[in-house]
Amino acid sequence: MGWHNKVLRVNLTAGTCTPEPLNTEWAQQYLGQRGLATKYLVEEVDPKVDPLAPENKIIFATGPLTGTAASTGGRYSVITKGALTGAIACSNSGGYFGAELKMAGWDMIICEGRAASPVYLFIEDDRAELLPADGLWGKSVWEADEIIHRTHQDPLIRISAIGRAGEEGVMYAGVVNDLHRAAGRSGVGTVMGSKNLKAIAVRGTLGVTVKDPARFMQAATAAKQVLAGNAVTGQGLPKYGTQVLMNVINEVGALPTRNHRDVQFEGAGHISGEAMHEPRPSDGKPNLVTNQACFGCTIACGRISRIDQKHYTVVNRPEYWSASGGLEYEAAWALGAATGVDDLEALTYANFLCNEQGFDPISFGATVGAAMELYDMGVITDAETGGLKLTFGSAEALTTLAELTGRAEGFGREIGLGSKRLCEKYGHPDLSMSVKGQEFPAYDSRGIQGMGLTYATSNRGACHLRSYTVSSEILGIPEKTDPLASEGKAGLVKAFQDATAAVDSSGLCLFTTFAWTLGDIAPQLDAACAGEWSIERLLETGERIWNMERQFNLAAGFTAKDDTLPKRLLTEPAKTGPAKGKVNELPKMLPEYYQLRGWDTEGVPTGETLSRLGL
């Protein structure tokens, strides 16, 4: 219960779709979604495999609460060896696709091999088949979505697809579902593209049942009330979305600006959540049309925006005049502050293109920022860019590069490499603001110390979703810690990492944890599925998942040397704001972190740690 106990194995090489039972023993140890699918991947894929080889696999996984009435219970994860990083990759997404997959009677889809020519997977309840996608290849996510709906004459199908970025080998291509929700990071869409798999289309009518329905409804209802009563999940996020953070993070001096040269952006106010509500001088309408929830979500942080029809990006291009997924904080930061661009409409357009062609706005924006620094230094010249002036703050450069990158044309091919490969190619590897090849998100670790350790130790490369210590260091949840102090952060990061791994494995959204503790989540899980889920058990499961991911990376060739930050953050002090004069104190935090994790000085889990966790 909570599970259908059914996995769909899709062999793209052979063209077969085969049901098999879910390994319920593993579900007891790894819960679901991120944890359980990683267990499958670790068991089936050699960590040394080339991410784009047919031997890599890509898994679409739901959690036990996906498709139930638990608030935010609509998540799914995409697990693979990441194209961008070569590390374990797990990108999760909301929208409606994950719940639909569960409604169709499947807990997980494992895709292996490579199709000889483009295909898409079509699932209608227990019927699953691979269909030719020749007519879809070369199309955007938005076009593919429309064609599939039209082909099957069914408006209720939910679709997860890659765009041209994923087909063309942009290294940070994402998988986009429901037009604008994405498993965006680490290049999971690039892996999907390498398998000639264009899309998964699902129609599910079987529904989901839980172990103890009455107890579950009681727990879910109580938990929904906790979200409603909380200032962040009940007011801030519904009103401003994650963009509620733009001005806050800028104020504390942790908004990375112009490839992390600065920690405050003078244009932050123009690209903030507040600005999205303001009527535009041009047409008197605000950028934001409405907020939209994902499946089951009572927070509704999603943004739906409309671009000013007279803006230079879309003038006479009505195909971009409709409302669609708007800016969330990370995208607004990467497309805006990281590049020095403060034109809200231009950022919205670039964000639309990221959704339309399926590529990660964080890695894209950060890579553009790095390219702009190289251009500023004279390393990249007009000859390489085809005459495009990559000056910091140029909205035109940003939007042109978004168009080119989505189609992998011209200098967009270079931007599509990601900042690590791009900066190495031009001889300045230190200017890539990344860890394990994945670009930083929107927090400068000189102004928020815990995020430095978070980035350095994240199993999927730099990431804010593996331990969001911003919650404690800035927002004071669950308790306030000093963002400029590195003392005590090792323990904080470990605790957040373990708890997050459990939440990511449940089918729930991480944003619930602004209001919920594991004490709110455990009763819902316990009523939904087998396992006597308690806070302690969830934390131990999270720790087990973390160590399993770590072992995959170690076997893939990563070492303690990869648990680091770019030189800039360790040696160039912040120039302005509350963090002025600070660098990130990673060298102070890392040894303590290893010790708390039960790892040796080389960052390798000790035998004792592994046996304690049953690994």
Place this chain on the structure above:
Amino acid sequence: MLRSLHIEPRKCTGCLQCEMACSYENEGVFNPARSRIKVFNFHEEGRMVPYTCTQCAEAWCLHACPVEAIVVNHATGAKEVLESRCVGCKVCTIACPFGTVNYQQASGKVIKCDLCGGDPACAKACPTQAITYVDADWTGYDRMRAWASRTDAQPATGTPA
């Protein structure tokens, strides 16, 4: 006193908690495909609209049913389908001008909103009060009040005396 489901699309976020509550209440599973209320997403306009049976006073579904399987619950005003009597002929789905009676392949019967016997689960589950259950005589009350608040307001500063 009869009460009506009152829907304000402007407040809907598209979370589908109403569909889940409906299917759980009526079918014991979480399954939007078996919900009697449906949220429509007009994506290009950025609008989400929950829609269900309005319990017409002069119910065409009821009049059209050849086997009298649709009856009035006089306590709630709901037009209810008697599953034991329904033969799945679908005439009611043709008669309903709004499409809110639907045939269900699994059971071979039609399903429609019955106001959960007077305590609609969808309204209870809605986190934004886009769906409320109000006095049937005053379904426009909130909107009326909102407009009322704008009359007889103080003149804005700078307005000529």
